[in-house]
Amino acid sequence: MQNMNNSTDNINTNKTPPTLYCIGEALIDFIPEGMTHEGTQLFAPMPGGAAANTAVAAAKLGTRTIFLGKVGDDGFGRMLIDVMGGYGVITDLMSMTASACTTLAFVTLTPDGDRDFTFARKPGADMLLSEDDIPDGLFASEDILHFGSLGMVPDSPSKAAHIKAILTAKAAGAAVSFDPNVRLPLWDDPEVLRLTILEYFQYADIVKVSTDEMPFIFGTNDELKAADHCFKSGCSVFFATRGDKGGAVYTPSFTYETDGLKVNAIDTTGAGDAFNGAVLSRFLGKPISECLSADALTETLRLACKAGSFTVTRKGAMAGSPAKNDLS
16 A cells, blocks of 8 residues: 655645545546447546545635545556646545555446446445544544545445544534435445445534435435434535436525526536535535525525536536636
8 A cells, every 4th residue: 555645745734724625435437438330338437436526526616625535556546646636636645555446437328418337346446445544633623524425335444434534523623524425336235325324414514415315315305304314413404406406405494495507418427526515615614603594505505506517518527527717
């Protein structure tokens, strides 16, 4: 195991400004790109992974972002580190391993731009992120830690790494953001995934769930019931994404929803991650309470939906996510 960067000058535990930490998977999405003469599908490799996409989306909006993850000691792993660093993500805490290859995800697109995934991850390098890869004293009270469910597979080193990061962040007073990002093919038992997601809501201050995930997680497609479940677990704000139909934001005392923007969707990969990046860029460096006014949440939801809509008009989650001037 090695770290690509010999210097940790970019990481200062007494740092300012505040930092968004994203922990989890960085992988390669193989996106459909034409056909061969024989009629079989061609694929183009694109950097991806929900946690990595969120890190890039936030960095492109000007947020100081550090990624906590592991990639393979291979060409794809080096490409991920180079590309993410090029978008402004601090990659000092991305490490490489020769014990597994960088995870690969083959994306099948439907005519309306929606997608399905087939994964090569048995295991993938991202699953080998360990507790030792999470420095002690990493977080400060104005930071945010963002995570999803892909790193929480039972008995994997990455689950222990996630737990250490979450508990350390909470102890430091940092906010925690959770996007379950349900990927059933990566779990042997769907019920274990569901129970894992429900368990980790208790650590989250900010939750984002897509409406198509709600029946699996909560047993209902009622957004208010899903939000109430998270509020009872201790969450402060709940975002529901509705694909091209927009989204909604809920607190125990406030609800606001907005319609989706009309765009020509060609690839929906990473839309939710761009949404997360926009939300977290607005929450970072402030007490959660300051972000929960009606005016602040209304503007945050509109910006996040605009970021998600922009992303689906271009191929590739990282390349497709907007820069700050794209949302002005």
